[in-house]
Amino acid sequence: xxxxxxxxxxxxxxxxxxxxxxxxxxxxxxLQRVEAVLEQLQRFEPPGIFARDLRECLALQLKDRxxxxxxxxxxxxxxxxxxxxxxxxxxxxxxxxGDELSALVSELRTLNPKPGEADNTIVAQxxxxxxxxxxxxxxxxxxxxxxxxxPRVLVNSQYFQKISREVRKREEKDYISERFQTAxxxxxxLHQRATTxxxxxxxxxxxxxxxxxxxxxxxxxxxxxxxxEEIEMHESTVSxxxxxxxxxxxxxxxxxxxxxxxxxxxxxxGDSYSAESVRFHIKxxxxxxxxxxxxxxxxxxELLRVDxxxxxxxxxxxxxxxxxxxxxxxxxxxxxREF
Numbered sequence: 001x002x003x004x005x006x007x008x009x010x011x012x013x014x015x016x017x018x019x020x021x022x023x024x025x026x027x028x029x030x031l032q033r034v035e036a037v038l039e040q041l042q043r044f045e046p047p048g049i050f051a052r053d054l055r056e057c058l059a060l061q062l063k064d065r066x067x068x069x070x071x072x073x074x075x076x077x078x079x080x081x082x083x084x085x086x087x088x089x090x091x092x093x094x095x096x097x098g099d100e101l102s103a104l105v106s107e108l109r110t111l112n113p114k115p116g117e118a119d120n121t122i123v124a125q126x127x128x129x130x131x132x133x134x135x136x137x138x139x140x141x142x143x144x145x146x147x148x149x150x151p152r153v154l155v156n157s158q159y160f161q162k163i164s165r166e167v168r169k170r171e172e173k174d175y176i177s178e179r180f181q182t183a184x185x186x187x188x189x190l191h192q193r194a195t196t197x198x199x200x201x202x203x204x205x206x207x208x209x210x211x212x213x214x215x216x217x218x219x220x221x222x223x224x225x226x227x228x229e230e231i232e233m234h235e236s237t238v239s240x241x242x243x244x245x246x247x248x249x250x251x252x253x254x255x256x257x258x259x260x261x262x263x264x265x266x267x268x269x270g271d272s273y274s275a276e277s278v279r280f281h282i283k284x285x286x287x288x289x290x291x292x293x294x295x296x297x298x299x300x301x302e303l304l305r306v307d308x309x310x311x312x313x314x315x316x317x318x319x320x321x322x323x324x325x326x327x328x329x330x331x332x333x334x335x336x337r338e339f
Contacts, residue, residue: 014116048115129248
């Protein structure tokens with residue numbers, strides 16, 4: 001409990017934002033117990049975390065490096081002189097010469113006064129899928145909307161009837177009637193939206209059945225027009241429905257847009273490959289290459305052609321770049337260093 005409360009006191013820099021005495025008071029325990037727990041937490045990564053001031057932050061990092069000498073400790077006790085640049089007083093206070101002072105200053109510059117910022121990333125929010133998908137006992141797919149993400153709008157007809165009986169003026173009756181019609185229109189529109197999402201998702205699943213059954217290697221090339229024609233809707237409607245909509249599947253949660261990828265020709269004249277499938281094949285070849293036999297771009301193109309994927313060398317280079325995979329020359333150097 002002490003540790004959790006100290007963690008809550010951390011600011012973005014990795015320092016404690018309050019006195020540890022507040023923890024002792026809040027938990028009704030001795031200050032020595034809090035200090036003992038703090039000493040343990042200060043051994044966590046990154047070095048310098050859970051410091052109460054700048055001196056302690058730097059001292060913890062030096063201690064982690066086994067560089068907290070008596071001269072450095074004295075140097076840290078005079079950080080105000082470091083800030084003012086008073087070299088004469090520093091040398092006198094620490095009992096060191098100019099060369100030793102330069103060495104201490106150089107080492108000080110390698111430390112991080114805000115160790116928490118290195119790991120201060122924004123926490124990703126979990127995606128709430130709009131569509132849920134699961135396997136039916138007969139082998140088919142069950143596709144349904146996620147009720148948790150559906151807008152819940154109800155029209156209170158009883159209330160409408162009640163106030164309709166009480167109003168007398170024509171303009172008031174017209175106003176109430178118009179509001180009632182608008183509310184019904186909203187409910188119908190939301191129902192139509194939900195039906196469209198379900199219809200589009202169902203057609204995507206039907207066309208990408210091989211992906212859900214066998215993996216990304218079998219992801220088919222797919223375009224918005226292909227779905228629109230099958231379900232007899234406008235292409236813009238399919239585009240709008242698939243934007244920022246997610247489906248939870250046995251293979252993970254995907255944005256519906258994920259399943260739309262350009263096609264890559266097959267070298268054998270068969271079905272085309274999706275761009276995502278091509279990336280999978282490339283990564284599979286890269287993952288198994290040996291340090292003494294790193295695959296050149298020409299060799300990769302040749303091996304992909306053997307797998308039935310017809311791709312130009314320039315296109316391959318673009319794929320490697322988009323996947324953050326280094327060139328064959330760089331990979332060869334990196335693998336040689338490993339060995």
